[in-house]
């Protein structure tokens with residue numbers, strides 16, 4: 147496919163290592179005609195994928211785990227060099243991906259022969275739901291987790307018998323090609339997993355040529371993608387931005403919580419949709435908590451383009467620095483205090499945003515209202531649990547949240563009151579890797595859920611099938627004189643309010659059906 151693209155276009159995407167500036171590769175951009183061709187090839191190959199049957203498909207998808215383990219070193223190198231994240235974080239993604247392989251292949255097996263359901267009041271009928279693939283599922287991906295998201299969200303679609311057409315972020319084409327080669331190494335038919343590269347126009351073409359859309363990215367682009375998908379009336383899931391709150395109660399284990407907050411904000415250099423973006427600390431512990439946070443941020447090792455054992459890597463997408471600077475300046479102008487960091491450090495050829503701790507934050511500041519997407523720990527205080535919930539929920543987003551407390555019962559109650567599709571207690575971010583949990587948000591954070599068993603159902607069409615006995619004719623036209631009595635008898639027999647009413651109903655039904 148890429149060679150055909152190469153012949154037709156002269157526009158390239160240059161992939162660079164954000165830490166060293168090294169050019170990692172050049173990739174042809176796909177125009178609308180290329181995407182159409184890729185979709186056509188995927189559509190043709192999908193038929194042979196379906197023909198393999200569920201066990202054949204599952205065997206291949208399960209092989210992906212072994213392929214990832216065998217190629218772990220290459221995965222760590224490619225992902226770390228193009229995305230900037232530590233090798234350990236890149237390798238860590240094998241775990242949630244493998245969890246998703248197991249989950250979705252199991253679901254595919256379970257649903258292969260359809261699911262028998264009650265025929266309700268249709269006596270003697272057999273009712274069954276069958277799940278059929280949609281055809282070609284289009285995926286448009288962001289730059290922050292190109293390996294994990296790139297594979298994980300294709301799995302339920304493939305397990306359900308679809309082909310996939312993915313456009314990775316234009317800043318991660320190398321990882322996109324790695325993802326494709328891992329699937330091909332596992333044995334998927336050539337052409338089933340299509341990668342197209344490019345910017346907005348390529349993404350638009352993916353929407354135009356797919357039968358369903360999985361979009362992960364910013365809220366602004368998500369709205370545009372949603373509108374285009376609605377024009378075509380195709381199913382979609384939109385996973386968008388977040389401004390996720392962490393609530394630290396007065397009874398939290400401060401040192402443990404501080405370390406968890408640092409990890410929950412700085413994981414993937416803070417470029418995480420469900421990473422902590424706002425911290426609300428009970429007024430009685432805000433000061434000691436800040437001291438513990440400062441202790442932990444000082445422990446973090448920054449990448450310099452040479453070392454591999456670092457915690458915070460270079461900004462994957464350098465223009466994001468403008469957002470960091472704007473949010474920081476805004477907070478400082480409006481009265482926040484900078485306790486640590488607050489600047490980009492040039493190490494090697496990369497720019498690393500230093501973990502940044504701010505106190506005295508208020509909801510007038512941009513950082514507490516909009517997604518910053520960086521290693522920021524902005525602290526604001528509250529006086530009681532109700533105020534904490536009110537502040538945390540005062541957001542147009544609703545992706546994830548966390549509560550930190552020794553009182554698990556109260557924390558559990560608060561978790562139920564917090565806005566967001568994912569709430570963690572005494573932890574953050576990590577539940578996003580739990581394959582069995584649905585992932586997604588409310589409000590500006592998106593529509594629908596990825597991950598969890600139900601992710602499978604995003605990419606299938608449900609076919610209801612009913613087999614009726616001869617007796618069904620009793621309720622056909624032309625209606626018989628006994629029809630009214632039969633219907634009422636049936637209604638009482640099935641849904642009567644008491645045993646007596648139900649028995650009378652059945653008696654009337656039987657008598658009228660014989661008359």
Ligand code: NAD
Nearest residue numbers: 287288289314315345346349350363364367385386387419
């Ligand atoms: P982005 O919205 O700028 O781009 C996402 C993808 O959409 C890219 O591949 C881009 O090329 C493509 N695109 C851009 N314009 C398009 C258009 N008009 N039509 C079709 N495709 C188009 O996002 P990004 O900067 O790559 O990623 C960061 C964002 O992603 C953050 O907001 C983050 O919160 C979000 N994100 C959300 C989740 C989640 O699960 N909720 C996960 C990861 C990242």
